Amino acid sequence: MPSPAAPGALAVPNLRGSGASNTSRASVESNYTIIKELGEGKFGQVKEVLRTGTKQRFAWKQVTSEKDPYYKVELEILGNLEHEGIIGVVEAYTQEGVVDMVLELCKISLQFDIDSRFEPAPMGGKKQYVRPSSWDIASTMLQIFSAVAFLHESQVAHRDIKPDNVLLSTGERWKLADFGLASRFKSGSYMEEVVGTQPFKAPEVEKGYYTEKCDVYSTGVLFIALATGKEWWRPENLEDETAKEKAIALMAPETWKDLELGHGAWEFAESMVSLEPERSHAEDALQNPWLVRKHSGGCCAVS
Incomplete structure (x- = not known):
């Protein structure tokens, strides 16, 4: 674990991006x-x-x-x-x-977007989730996985992907943010620190022996939240029987058929939240048939 900074200035080398530079706090202020x-x-x-x-x-x-x-x-x-x-x-x-x-500066988080999609039921009662179109969901997932695949190619794991840490830029693009728990890794080796946020934390992270595929799991739970408006917990992690039944029902193929997201949506979700080693790599997820088909069937392209 990195140690806290000693008193005095710590310049950050090789800052990149538009106008990026090292400066003093007095200059910032x-x-x-x-x-x-x-x-x-x-x-x-x-x-x-x-x-x-x-x-x-x-x-x-x-x-x-x-x-x-x-x-x-x-x-x-x-x-x-x-x-x-x-x-x-x-x-x-x-x-x-x-x-x-x-x-x-970004405008909103994906969590805010999900929360704002709950509308009152026509006859009152519990609010209903009005999910984005299948094309919008596919576009969002494509943008997120593009960043995740880039991170993994650069041998960086985010380790805390969740809707709160995905932000919409002023250019209307979803971006990964908050790299406070990110880590560099070596191919073929395992990370051991138990970090992340439930229920987005991959099960192998709790065991302290995991790879960058933990990010794919987190993105899968995020996908479920975006598609259904609900957080999904692994049933085996729940003690309450009613909660277990709800978790099982949420990931049932019949539930996803009722969502009308099109053939392959459930398979896409399942490929991300499967246990290792069956879980997809980020690059594989980018080529998922449902994701490619739904996005290519829309009106716009993601650069």
Whole structure:
């Protein structure tokens, strides 16, 4: 586990992206005006800021190295990997145990989008989930898996993929964000740290012996949430019998047939949440017949 920063500035090498550079916190504070608070995560705060003299808006993430032992890894990964499906870092600086990152500003999270799709039932009662079209779901999944496949090709595992960590950019593209638990890996070796968020955490992660395929599992649970509006838990992880029955029913082929997402949607979900080694690789998921067919049948293409 990385150790917290010693007092003093820690320059981040090789920052890439539009206008990316190393700077001082004083420079960050003088060059940006805080617009509003965007939220508070597990390690720190995020604010929307306006760059002085421009109309450019960014997200300013500030964490303390004492609370976030992974900050060096996050800075190194975001500073050296550039992809249209990964949140961009513009400036970064660490001084006296405080980490400042100026990031690309996004509009909403996928979790917010899912939550906003619940509408009142016609006759009252429990709200109903109005899912996106099958093309929109396929487009979202294609964008996410494009980023995941790139990460894995670069030998990086995100390890905390969930709807909260997928953000919609101002350019209307879904992007992976929050790399606080990300890790570099070597092909053929296994990661051991037990990290992630339930129910998106792959079962092998709990055992402390896993590969980058943990990200595919997480993306599979995300796909189920996007398609159904519900979080899916592995039945064997649940003690309550009613909850187990609901989890089994949610992943039943009959349920997915009723969703009317088209032939192959259930198989796509199953290929992602299967136990290793049967689970798909990210590159395989990109070529899944349902995903390719549904997206190619739409009106637009993802670059």
